[in-house]
Amino acid sequence: MTTSVTVWGLAPGGPRAHAAAHAIQGAHVAQAAHATQTLGNGSVTDPNISYVGRWDLSSGTAAVPNWTGGYLQTAFTGTTVKVKVRDAVNFYAGVDGGADVFYAGVRGTVDLTPRPLPQGNHTLRISYRSGDTVFQGLVLDPGAGTTAPQVPAKLIEFVGDSITAGALTDRLALDSYAWKTGEQLGMRHTQIARSGYCLVGKDGCTGLATQFFKTASTGDRNWDFSRYQASAVVINLGTNDIGHGVTGAEFQAAYTGLLRDIRATYPNAVLFAVQTLKKRYVTETKAAVSARNSAGDAKVSYVDTTGWLTDGTDYEDGNGHPNESGHTKFAGRLAPIVAAKLGAAATEAAAVAPGAPGDPNVKFTGRWDTKTSTTAYTPYWAGAYVRTGFTGRTVKLKQRDAIDLWAGIDGGPATFYDEAKGTVNLTPTPLSAGNHTLQVNYQVVAGSYHGDAVFQGLALDSGATTFTPPTPKKLIEFIGDSITVGTTTSQNARTAYGWLIGERLGADHTQIAQGGAALVDTADDRMSLEQQFTKLNPNAITPDWDFSRYQANAVVINLGTNDVGRGVTSAQFQAAYSSLLRKVRAAYPNAWIFALETFRGRFVPETQAAVNAAVSGGDAKVSFVDTTGWLAADELSDSVHPNDKGHRAIADRLAPIISAKLG
Structure with a gap:
């Protein structure tokens, strides 16, 4: 039996609170883990807990939801769940997608299931309303644990003031148009909003033109935008600026700058500039949108809200704060506009058959060419892999011409398929009915090996489908030569130190490496990583890789072994290394970069x-x-290349170093 538990609440502040249960409409999280998945312990650092919004997890024992409308979600086994809170706090909790229950002024270990649930799988969502807003973990049944929840792939972020925060409504963030729009669209949602805030920081008013980029609504600590990427951003600002002497020119300049800076932060998001309900700075807002469109940013739109709400019936007061009915109307008008802008991609995705290369539930790690062909995706560099979840009892892999590959199901050992081609049956013995996961990677195509490494999709049982697999929250990129590729090891990239470290640390991993590669670009045509690091294909100067496809949390560079004997001077090597460090930093603004001494001690x-x-x-x-x-x-297979034992030894030394920096 499968059941779900949902828990959520409101952000700090607000004059009123419900004392009884109220039904919430919208998307709820469904559990998608399979039976072999490792159970988590429910602690603050449990990787199976997904935090939505700007949460401070730095203490390791108390997670703090900054801004408004932040929430967490997870899945768990067993029949009961309790949440640990520190001092008195208010939040909402709902069980199995039913009515949400308001917990007022509770502290300590709060029982969310006074009546035990049926045995099975459940889901949970929590958001705090007010009080000592910290999450200190979950208490589950003996032997029970958390599993990774299935969460929406897209996220919508709302930027605003008290209106976006839901001020004066009963449930604050949960009653706001922002929360309602996100739920209506079936997207994760965040509210970077606070009462009294302006666009322009002036005359004592905090300006979101700068505070938007911070971890919390107060303070100067920058937010780590590698934690999530928004698919859409809705800005509703200007209502409060009028009372702080902000001129039209100041407002327009600040709005244009905010749109520009958000674009730099979220390269692929659709941005919406909403006309304030009180119609303030309309001309300036439109001009800011036009300026961005003229600059080549076609994904910025102005939203005219004229006539959306009615005075006297849709407002709590005379200062422009909608009541719950007003917020519902607002969401009802806004959601279709957002959906229409995101709809082309959504419609295209919906039309893709389960398991096809364009299926959004099929996840590609590494540098894959997904644009040249819609029917055959090609992995470049070493160590790229594809992963998905699927239902049913069998799965087959569609290949074109012969290629060596490895395929692992449900986290089990990978099976090697030699010179596979056509439709490759990966389940000659059918699986038990249910949810399963699959990971496939191809032999590195380089040097003397020229197999046909393309992914053409999956063949599933009749009526079966795919689902988004549990996905690590961090990614480590390894840059190097044949050593980083895993040359001379038993399974090539799979038995190289980079792959081993990624798997050991529970992180996604990429190997931007090729045999014979050097750091410095010289006349002998040996590949230069200082030049090719930014490219999709190690053997082509175009196109550039789109770094918005993923963000690395750590980058390991192991280069210099092949530069010896090529006339590379010390000055050339140092200059090229400095250049590569700059390129890596530009690509991954928040990553920790590790520069390894080559194992032969060259150019140290x-x-x-x-x-x-x-x-x-x-x-x-x-x-x-x-x-x-x-x-x-x-631990060497020759004078240069580590064997399997050597790569394990490197992983033993390097993994703790990376882990210590990433926390």
């Missing part, structure tokens, strides 16, 4: 000097890693 002073120069230049997230003594003679 120059590597250290490049790291020191980056740190001196203000980049505090760059480290030199001394690898002296990491490999013994029996």
Whole structure:
């Protein structure tokens, strides 16, 4: 039996509160983990807990939801669940998609299931209303645990003031048009909003033109935007600026700048500039949108709200705050506009057959060419893989011409398929009926090996479908040569230290590496990673890779082994290393970068000097890693390349170093 539990609440503040249960309409989270998934412990750092919004997780024992409308969700097994809170707090809790119950002024360990649930799988969502707003973890049945929830792929962010925060309504954030729009669209949603806030910081009013980029509604700590990417952003600002002496020119300049800066933060999001309900700074808002359109940003739209709400019936007061009915009307008008802009992609995705290359539930890790062909996606570089969840009892892989590949099901050992082609049956013995996961990766196509590495889709049982698989929250990228590829190991990229470290740390991983690659670009045509790091294909100068496709949390560079003997001077090497560090930092603004000493000790002073120069230049997230003594003679297959044992030894040394920096 499958059941779900939902828990949510409201953001801090607000004059009133419900004391009884109220039904919530909208999308609820469904559990999508399979039976073999590792159970989590319900702690603040449990990777199976998904935090939506700007949560501060730095303490490790108390998660703090910054701004308004932040919530968390997870799935769990067993029959009961309790939430640990510190001091008195208010929140809402709902069980199995039913009515939400308001918990007022509770503290300690709060029982959310006084009547035990049926045995099975459940889901949970929590958001706090007011009080000591910290989440300290869950208490589950003995032997029970959390599993990764199935969460919507898209996220919509709302930027605004008290109206966006839902001020004066009974349930605040949950009654606001922002929450209602997100639920209506079936998207994750965040509300970067606070009562009294302006667009322009002036005359004592906090300006969201700058505060939007911060972790909390107060303070100067920058938010780590690698934590999530918005698919759409709705801005509703200007109502409060009029009372703080903000001129039209100031407002227009600030709005244009905010749209520009949000675009830099969310390269693929659709942006909506909403006319304020009181019609303030309309001309300036339109002009800001026009300026961005003229600059080539076609994904910015102005939203005219004229006539959406009626005075006297849809407002709580005379200052422009909608009541619950008004927020519902607002969401009813806004949601179709957002859906229409996102609709082309959504319609296209809906038309894709389950398991096809364009299926949004099929996830591609690494640098895959998804544009040249809609029917055959090609992985470039080493260590790329494809992963999905699927239902039914069998799965087959559609291949074109012969390729060596590995396929693993339900987290089990990967099976090697030699020179596979056509429709490859990955389940000769049918699985039990239910949810399953699949991961496939191809032999590295380089050097003397030229298999046909393309993904043409999956063949599933009649009536079966795919679902989004549990996805790691972090990604580690490894940049290097044949050593990073895993040359001379038993399974090539799969038995290289980069793959091993990613798997050990529970992170996605990529290997931007090729045999024979060097750092410095010289006349001998040996591939230069300083040049090719930014490319889709290691062997082509175009096109550039689209770094908005993923963001790395850590990058490991292991280069210099092949630069010796090619006439590369110390000055050339150091300059190229510094250039590569700059390119990596530009691609991944928040990643920790590790510069490894090559295992043969080549260009060590120059590597250290490049790291020191980056740190001196203000980049505090760059480290030199001394690898002296990491490999013994029996851990090499020749004088250069580690064997399987050697790669395991590297992973044993390097994984704790990366883990310590990533926390």
